[in-house]
Amino acid sequence: MGAYSKETNHMKKLLLGTALGLPLALTFTSVAMAEVGVSPTVWGVRTDKLEYRMGDEENSFAWGFEAWTGNDELRLVWKSEGAKIEGGDFEEMDNQIRLQKPITDFFDGFIGIAASTPDGAPERYYGAFGVTGLAPQWFEVEAALYVSEYPYIGAEVEYEGLLTNRLILTPSLEVSLPLADDPAREIAAGGGSVELGLRLSYDLIGRSVSPYVGVNYERAFGGTADILRDHGHEVDELTGVVGINFMF
């Protein structure tokens, strides 16, 4: 990977940002024009990860956030997740733009496009189809099918355990199950990967600023794990994390 491809990567990211930012900015303007009794367009930005990860071999920065705008009927959501090795590459870079619509009292269905554009690996683009919402007993869940030449199923579960009304322990689980081989990205069909997290946060300023500490554990299974072993990579990674979540 040369400097050229890195530059195009950055260009792409910039374009992606502009493409997302424009509709977001446009809808923001309508907020002030609220008519009586007519629910105004609203928006929000919320991180669920913004952290420094300390591992055995390397440290990295990781983020996960959602920015959205819309109303009760339809929301435009930009979901971003990634990790950058300290002083190195973006080892993970996932962005989605999706349209989200309520399908039941507690669940939204969504369709969108997803881009996975880490450094040092071929880019992948997907059509995303999924559901997200609140399951009984307060589990926040999301499941989606990502369709492309290299399809996979992604699912997330999160639970906010209130130790007090401000001190919150959040276990989380993220699963990704590839449905096709993607050797260029060291992925084998059926060889899933799992990310487990446990984060203890404190709501410092309202719900706007919440620093946290925790642990994050990632592991690959099946054929994917075999490929990683063959290439001399670790199949799992445990990191301690310190971070701060924002919601505004």
Add this chain to the structure above:
Amino acid sequence: MKHTNFLRPLAVVLGLALGLPAQAGTYDITVDKVRIDTGTFKKNGIGYNGSQTPTILHFQEGEDVVIRVKNNLRESTSIHWHGLILPFQQDGVPGISFNGIKPGETFTYRFPIEQAGTYWFHSHSGFQEPDGAYGAIVIAPKGGEAVPTNRDYVVQFTDKHPHSGSRIFRNLKASADYYNRAQRTAQDLIEDAGAEGLKAALQDRKMWGAMRMMPTDIEDVQGFTPLINGASTQQNWTGIFKPGEKVRLRLINSSATTYFDVRVPGLKMTVVQADGNDVKPVVVDELRIAVAETYDVIVQPREAKAYSIIGESAGRTAMVRGTLAPSEGMVGPYYKMRPQPLLTMADMGGMMSGMDHSGMDMGGMDMSGMDMSGFDMSGMDHSGHDMSGFDMSGMDHSGMDMGGMDMSAGMPVVPSEGAPGAAFYAPGSGLIPTAANGGKFLGYEDLTARKPLYRDRPATREIEIRLTGNMERYIWSIDGVKYEDADPIRLKYGERVRFKFVNETMMAHPMHLHGMWSIIDTGKGAYDPVKHTVSVAPGTTLYTETEVDAPGQWAFHCHLSYHMAGGMFRKVIVEGGPS
């Protein structure tokens, strides 16, 4: 006549006696950006006449008023005269009565004052009211007050929040429990497990968790500082009295979302008026004032000491103290807030009807000791229920309706369980208030019109208003339809309409019909109380009747600011009548 404090009304009374024409008063109000200081935080907000202390307009019954409202904001504004009977073009709702008041513009309201009593006014634009745009109206009756007093004070409550109204709304849309800091925690689980046993405590959580509802969901918006007349507890609004004097307190709740339980510890309060209309005096120890309601109470402090006026939020997340004292600078005692209530299954009653429970596994659920009286399960779909191991021993099924039969229809509301003030709550509701001193708590059933405003006659028709919503998404609607998607409600001039309010949500909704009175059916016929705002408790059905005597178009909505903004709102069009 003990009208020494009221020279103006006295003059008017004299004027009337001399047969002078109705006076025309001109009043000026400016709408300004102000810096609001609660003592605990400062924020930018809106105030009338440049002040966070609410402006009080004193009118005289029979007067023709001219009110010039100058908008000094950089956005449009409006003033709605809450509870006043007036031509609809003067009602001040942008998009329904008029086009609003543009920045820099002065709008002149003109209308006759045809009533007396305590009312209030506020902006009906955006979130200006929660941001501070509210004031009080006191209208002196033509013949003097029915119950004369020595002192007369407006006691206007609000729930001042550090966040702006639009930010609060946005946050609630992002996360409905954003401001709920009274949620049950691991610590509560441990305490409950200690008290009730771990199994019972876990099952209770499982039950609420299965519904994805919170028993603590009583106040949407917490974290506010309550104010009395613009003053927080530490700023201590003070009303002066001489021992033995009768003091009239004109209680007004101008909060965005908060109901207050109001008391003056050590004194009985005699309720003489509700929503501007005189009622037969009722002596109470405490009362709950819903958002947008007013109550006039008379107290008679006999000792030369400081008494407190306590306003405690119904969810017990905030409290304010004002003082009644023989001299300035005295401070009434502060009291500890009472424990936070929890909603019960009874408050869920309205929600359960029409709810699809298919696939809900209730196996092993022990509901013994659960009070399900008044629990209306009509319309519930039980297909797919696994009820094996469902222990219903000890369950109280009195009044439980599972046959699709609505028992509340046409039946007068009966006080339940003997609790004072409980008649207009679901039996077994967690919201039923009790007086701090164990005494009398006012309920709608205690209100009796002093004089009938209308002759009693059967309603020409009934209109059902289902109060609906989705708590998790913070969506509020009527009959499941938000304002923007709804057709107006059409009434005919001259008819008497019976509204059947069915609250299918877990929250109380103070419903306000503009332009016409709402007579609550308490079973007293012509003496039913006449109000402008009627609170409908969760899981209950309440009836009001309205004499359709005001042509034009009017707003009709829940007065919780964020429910109204969300769409729990209708336009009412009165067809026919004099133009």
